[in-house]
Amino acid sequence: MRGSTHAGVMLADHLSAAEPVAPAMRRRRSPPWFPITVMVVMAVCAVFAPLLAPHPPTELNPVIANSPPLHVHGYLLGTDTLGRDMLSRLIYGARTSVFIALIGLGFAAAIGTSIGVASGYLGGRVDGVLMRLVDVTMAFPTILTALVIALFLGEGQATVILAVSVTMWATFARMIRGDVSEIRGRDYVTLAKIAGVRAPTILRRHVIPNVMNTLVVVATLLLSQVILLVASLSYLGVGLPPGAPDWGVMISEGQSVLFTSWWISLFPGIAITVVVLATNLLGDWLRDASDPRLRQL
Amino acid sequence: MARQSSEVSSPMMRYVLRRAIEGLLALLLLAVVVFLAEHATGSPLRYFVAPDESGKDIAQQVHLLGLDKPLYVQFWIFLVNASHGNFGNSFIYNRPVIGMLLDALPATIALAVTALVLTIFIGVPLGVLAAIRRGSGLDKVAMTASILSMSIPQFWLGILLIVLFAADLRWLPAFGYGAPVDIILPALTLSLSILAGMVRLTRSSMLDVLDSEFVNFARMKGLNEWRVIWKHALRNALIPVVTFAGITLGQLLNGIIVVETVFAWPGLGHLTINAAVELDYPVLQGAVLLDGLFFLASAFVVDVTYAWIDPRRRYAR
Numbered sequence: 001m002r003g004s005t006h007a008g009v010m011l012a013d014h015l016s017a018a019e020p021v022a023p024a025m026r027r028r029r030s031p032p033w034f035p036i037t038v039m040v041v042m043a044v045c046a047v048f049a050p051l052l053a054p055h056p057p058t059e060l061n062p063v064i065a066n067s068p069p070l071h072v073h074g075y076l077l078g079t080d081t082l083g084r085d086m087l088s089r090l091i092y093g094a095r096t097s098v099f100i101a102l103i104g105l106g107f108a109a110a111i112g113t114s115i116g117v118a119s120g121y122l123g124g125r126v127d128g129v130l131m132r133l134v135d136v137t138m139a140f141p142t143i144l145t146a147l148v149i150a151l152f153l154g155e156g157q158a159t160v161i162l163a164v165s166v167t168m169w170a171t172f173a174r175m176i177r178g179d180v181s182e183i184r185g186r187d188y189v190t191l192a193k194i195a196g197v198r199a200p201t202i203l204r205r206h207v208i209p210n211v212m213n214t215l216v217v218v219a220t221l222l223l224s225q226v227i228l229l230v231a232s233l234s235y236l237g238v239g240l241p242p243g244a245p246d247w248g249v250m251i252s253e254g255q256s257v258l259f260t261s262w263w264i265s266l267f268p269g270i271a272i273t274v275v276v277l278a279t280n281l282l283g284d285w286l287r288d289a290s291d292p293r294l295r296q297l
Numbered sequence: 298m299a300r301q302s303s304e305v306s307s308p309m310m311r312y313v314l315r316r317a318i319e320g321l322l323a324l325l326l327l328a329v330v331v332f333l334a335e336h337a338t339g340s341p342l343r344y345f346v347a348p349d350e351s352g353k354d355i356a357q358q359v360h361l362l363g364l365d366k367p368l369y370v371q372f373w374i375f376l377v378n379a380s381h382g383n384f385g386n387s388f389i390y391n392r393p394v395i396g397m398l399l400d401a402l403p404a405t406i407a408l409a410v411t412a413l414v415l416t417i418f419i420g421v422p423l424g425v426l427a428a429i430r431r432g433s434g435l436d437k438v439a440m441t442a443s444i445l446s447m448s449i450p451q452f453w454l455g456i457l458l459i460v461l462f463a464a465d466l467r468w469l470p471a472f473g474y475g476a477p478v479d480i481i482l483p484a485l486t487l488s489l490s491i492l493a494g495m496v497r498l499t500r501s502s503m504l505d506v507l508d509s510e511f512v513n514f515a516r517m518k519g520l521n522e523w524r525v526i527w528k529h530a531l532r533n534a535l536i537p538v539v540t541f542a543g544i545t546l547g548q549l550l551n552g553i554i555v556v557e558t559v560f561a562w563p564g565l566g567h568l569t570i571n572a573a574v575e576l577d578y579p580v581l582q583g584a585v586l587l588d589g590l591f592f593l594a595s596a597f598v599v600d601v602t603y604a605w606i607d608p609r610r611r612y613a614r
Contacts, residue, residue: 132319136319136323138547139546139547139596140547140592141546141547141548141550141551141554141588141592142547142551143550143551143554143555144550144551144554144569144585144588144589144592147569147570147573147585148327148330148331148334148585150573151331151334151573151581152333152334224448228450231450231452232450232451232452232551232555235450235452235555235558236452236554236555236558236570236573237570237573237574238570238573238574248450251450251452251453251456255456255559258456258459258460258464259460259464262460265453265456269449269450269453269456269457272450272453273445273448273449273450273453276447276448276449276450277444277445277448280444280447280448281444
């Protein structure tokens with residue numbers, strides 16, 4: 001039983017993309033090639049951005065400002081209002097997304113796992129208080145949370161990373177807590193306790209290795225939300241500063257010249273949609289392949 | 298669990314009371330954070346004094362603004378003022394904040410209500426159709442469309458709709474507020490993102506219900522299929538749909554902030570973002586607190602409704 005009181009959890013089952021299928025009936029599915037391809041391309045762009053990008057992402061070239069795709073040689077996807085190369089900015093944008101998502105989700109996972117393990121292992125009143133905190137955090141609108149953080153730190157990478165961590169840790173905590181409160185009752189944990197093993201050692205040897213699976217699946221499922229959140233914050237002007245090679249910033253910069261230079265907003269929008277779609281599909285696949293209980297998410 | 302000697306005996310009342318207290322605590326926490334934000338980035342004094350003012354003038358300003366009082370006293374004053382709807386004047390527009398908030402409110406309510414109505418009237422029938430023709434072309438299209446609409450950034454979707462319907466086809470206005478047609482594009486953008494969840498939920502809930510015995514019984518009685526589906530089954534399938542509001546609330550408020558910014562819709566979300574970008578602290582404090590109040594109040598209503606429908610929840614910790 002999950003002690004959580006949020007209405008959403010009871011419904012999340014219905015929202016899942018997957019049909020409820022009995023384990024025995026689950027057929028082996030082919031690997032999700034589309035998401036894997038997209039992820040690989042993202043990773044390559046992120047790591048090798050300086051090698052792949054034909055121009056520096058912030059290099060201004062006013063002479064060829066606002067040129068459409070395939071118009072100026074060497075600028076495959078055209079240029080933006082300041083003559084910066086669209087393709088290079090898109091490639092560096094992938095790097096920005098990957099960087100922020102990895103660090104933000106990393107913090108969220110660390111905080112969420114600690115709290116989830118504490119809550120699940122200790123149980124009782126600690127569990128009650130922590131899970132209520134999780135409910136409130138999960139339900140509160142992410143953009144409002146991020147706005148408040150931006151008030152303290154101003155716009156920039158630190159704000160966005162903190163916003164990601166603060167809004168996403170709760171999901172990790174809830175799922176990991178569920179796992180831990182079940183693992184706690186297993187025979188090997190009881191035996192370890194009887195043998196006199198101290199709690200930190202039990203956690204390290206017997207509990208944490210068993211939640212790694214959940215951790216990976218939850219992180220993948222949250223990835224799409226993180227990418228959308230980062231893009232929205234940048235678009236709203238409380239995320240990354242103007243000029244930064246970020247897809248949300250690019251869409252925002254293109255909006256004022258939408259009717260004349262449509263490509264400036266179009267390409268980064270396609271990039272975000274494709275990547276988010278891919279992470280959504282990959283997350284669904286991973287969840288179904290690894291553990292149907294996680295369908296709650 | 299130890300129950301303190303409580304005057305309130307019914308579990309439902311106890312549940313309502315506990316949720317209300319939790320909501321108020323959350324609001325208080327938000328007030329603390331919002332109050333501190335103004336102090337976090339430096340003394341608020343810098344917004345009120347010119348750099349060349351003399352020490353005596355500054356001291357006078359400090360006293361006038363109450364900045365010489367301890368922080369907790371300042372917070373108390375802020376809280377008392379806020380509870381009377383007094384957030385001071387906007388730094389930028391030099392108007393009372395409360396007036397700006399009240400001016401923005403109708404636009405946001407109109408947008409949210411229109412979007413919700415759209416979502417329910419498109420989402421529920423589509424979900425039911427997808428469920429009764431499970432595996433059909435329609436089902437597949439609906440499911441594909443819903444995962445796609447979960448993946449498109451809302452602000453970009455808004456921009457695409459502007460390009461398509463306002464610039465290319467010239468059917469609808471892109472920006473504007475006043476004429477009834479002005480609301481179509483923002484409301485559509487807002488509703489499309491929630492629609493995906495609504496369709497999926499109705500479909501899955503409907504599939505469960507269609508499997509149940511009372512539906513079979515209704516069929517055996519010889520009721521026609523139309524009545525079985527749209528009356529007997531749907532009525533039961535809608536129970537989880539009602540509570541769907543609970544999950545969507547946060548998402549809806551996120552959406553309102555984004556969509557109002559895309560369409561320059563003069564509502565609360567737009568006001569909040571503008572204040573954040575212009576560092577207009579009084580407006581921002583008022584707007585964030587009002588957003589939070591709305592959110593927590595609706596979450597409260599949803600939770601209580603849910604406990605009323607499902608008695609098990611009243612006893613949940």
